[in-house]
Amino acid sequence: MNGAESLVHTLLASGIETCFSNPGTSEMHFVAALDRIPGMRCVLGLFEGVVTGCADGYARMADRPAATLLHCGPGLANGLANLHNARRAMTPIVNIVGDQATYHRPLDAPLTADTEGFARPVSAWVRTAGSAATVGADAAAAVQAARLEPGQIATLVLPADTAWDEGGVVAEALAVPPAPQAAPATVTEVARMLRRGEPAMLLLGGKALRAPALALAHRIAAATGARLLAQQSNGRIARGQGRVPIERVPYPVDQALSVLAGTRLLVLVGSRAPVGFFAYPGKPGRMTPPDCVVQVLARPEHDQEAALAALAEALGAGEVPLPEAGPRPEAVRSGAITPEAVGRTLAALMPEQAVIADESVTYLRGSFAATHAAPPHDWLQVTGGAIGGGMPIATGAAVGAPGRRVINLQADGSAMYTLQALWTQARERLDVTTIIFSNRKYAILLSELAAVGANPGRTALDMLDLSNPDLEWPLLAHGMGVEAARAESMEQFCDLLTRSFTRPGPFLIELVV
């Protein structure tokens, strides 16, 4: 058995069943091993940013890591931005990065690069395999590291000779410790603080945003008067009918400050204290009022649901009815295309158990509430602010949640970073409906430029404007084998959305806004 074969067997034994890949020459023995050994679903991406974003979306839905297969330092580099997003989402991923043979590396051939150096800023665990005999053990350690709560990125660099040499040894899966529990003393302390009745807020993140944890948080809120809020960006939020509706910390600093104003106690549950996405001259960086006490109930690696259950018990917070979501909205079939109309229409038409991959950036920011009364669904955000997460996350989510329709809410400027994901959707016949909000500009930057007080001239506008030439999204989609059409009215949008939900496979709607 060569090293590559021991690697594939070990990954399978450790529960890795999907490999998003963009292989190169140095990975040919790994490819050959994947070919010979059944059990691994291999999904090809035509760009590494697609591959890593897919792995992020997959694990968010499947709750287990996928592997990626990347080619040398520059191939990994192309995937770093979406690994950054995955790191911020606390997504488990196992990167396998093929590289120069150990004895060839000192010759510094053209593709030789500092692969570990590229990996380190996004990875909690980095190792370069040393020999075929140990690569199996390395792989088991990588999977273990990735699965450590709340989820981490592990990168295993695979020199070509450690793949092709004989002497591979399959390693057994390594035990992953369960999520640690919040300390009982902490729970008691938080209960005591909440009982004081000062204006309080539970800020939820990570697995505290799954349905059971949200229901517990709602009981605590009902018993104490504390408000509930989610972090600004979250890997996955359970939403829709039967779930506790929750708003997020707003992106604009002034709105965030306003939402948090008056809060005297902020309890963190799998979240971090809110800070501005960027600094702005004369505005604070922390969104909490100066006199607000920030108290951790459970860190991201803790068992959020158990912590909330313990807190509810400590508070004697019993079962309460869920807040009434109200009737499901009706689709808006006429009138102007507005964020509110689009939100209501999504709520009206989305199928049960849809998965929303949201990189709408500016367009839908104000209409999150419009989908509270939609059927149950999960909402995935681009968590690290690295542009180009949306389409790959949607693609991977569709692989990780078969049978569920994925709806990718996608800004046009951001879509261009990783549009190659459409091809993977077509090849794998994934049930993804992409809605491109086509405003033909970097709208977020125009507002940011105005915020710095600039009166933009030609040079600035040219750097923020995506027209001249216009991007023709239906052509781009057709060019990659995805059916697509343009909607210039709410009526067309409703028709196309319904059509996309009633047929299998991907579909793209360019919504001109």
Added chain:
Amino acid sequence: MNGAESLVHTLLASGIETCFSNPGTSEMHFVAALDRIPGMRCVLGLFEGVVTGCADGYARMADRPAATLLHCGPGLANGLANLHNARRAMTPIVNIVGDQATYHRPLDAPLTADTEGFARPVSAWVRTAGSAATVGADAAAAVQAARLEPGQIATLVLPADTAWDEGGVVAEALAVPPAPQAAPATVTEVARMLRRGEPAMLLLGGKALRAPALALAHRIAAATGARLLAQQSNGRIARGQGRVPIERVPYPVDQALSVLAGTRLLVLVGSRAPVGFFAYPGKPGRMTPPDCVVQVLARPEHDQEAALAALAEALGAGEVPLPEAGPRPEAVRSGAITPEAVGRTLAALMPEQAVIADESVTYLRGSFAATHAAPPHDWLQVTGGAIGGGMPIATGAAVGAPGRRVINLQADGSAMYTLQALWTQARERLDVTTIIFSNRKYAILLSELAAVGANPGRTALDMLDLSNPDLEWPLLAHGMGVEAARAESMEQFCDLLTRSFTRPGPFLIELVV
């Protein structure tokens, strides 16, 4: 004057006139400064890999650095692969990477990343600006570092407050030392070694591949019997009528070994001793025979032309006629589409002073000689093996060499990594003819897989095959505003090629091979 304004003034004073940009929020003050201060041409790319590849292509043709404008760590990360290529081409580039304000960084907002960590593997010079008062001086130092012979990558991280704070100071351009001369004793020694008459070869790289240096090398070869060869991958080679035709070290290891077999003396002129692009089991890593002496005449940072002139003089190697290139080939207007037919047709139809940006990978490998008798032209290669260099390099070369037609020889698989470059070509109305060699597979990997002895099954083939669905290149190009058509015969190819050369602006030909 704020820091951003001092930065723009300093870049202009240091001779930077072009900025390839993909800005974000933290760069808005820099964008506003570019807007207010005339003199910088700003070229927008819709993905950072386009931006950095453009800067590479630009500097190869303009012989001076451009700036890039990138957004935070992940924005830089998206540009790393083409910075890797640029590093291998020894291209001068000044990266300006906007980032979190200095005082905001400790709050670890979602987009915060190890920006310097991402920069270091590709940069010879990395600095994070500390204040508005010093950012001008930092910029002057960055340009100086980039211009240091033979050309380096300098990355200046620009925290937002160092851009928006008042107190900016414009810095004067810093002197760049000229390329050092090869030591006279080295020249004498190389002359002595060459006079022994053993089988010798001059291996040329860097600026030794410009026309005057090539002519000197040819005189030396004529006087000593030494052979001439270029490195496998080169930033720029002067070719065509009136230039010395030169072959490159072949990519396949067996061919490279064969070309170098029998060589007893290898003289390096701006080049490095040839090694395999990858290691292969049982094959050597160094392409030189074991008994071959490798002697440096001039390192990449040396003045190659002066070193060759000194060597020619030491050898008494006088003027000799250039080798006869033979008649210009005629276009092949019928018969099968073959690499040879395509090469001859290119030679027949390309305009004077064309610039070839070559990421054809496998397809044209064997037909380099077919263009020796073309009109004078420059040939740019993807030097670091990072896929996705071709289209951006072509785009930047067109900006850096206005009035010259750029011909991008482009493999389809590689094109998908950075296809967004087409939009920049359309927006800037650049004279780029893209020829997509559409074989709908990762052809290089199929041959590599065969080389490892694997008999590929479905899983492996699926990872190396780009059909299902087919990429429709004319649609992709139209979607980004570039005129395009498909050629399925040599006759169509000739017609489309001629048409693209006779009208301004970009054109894409999908050549089905």
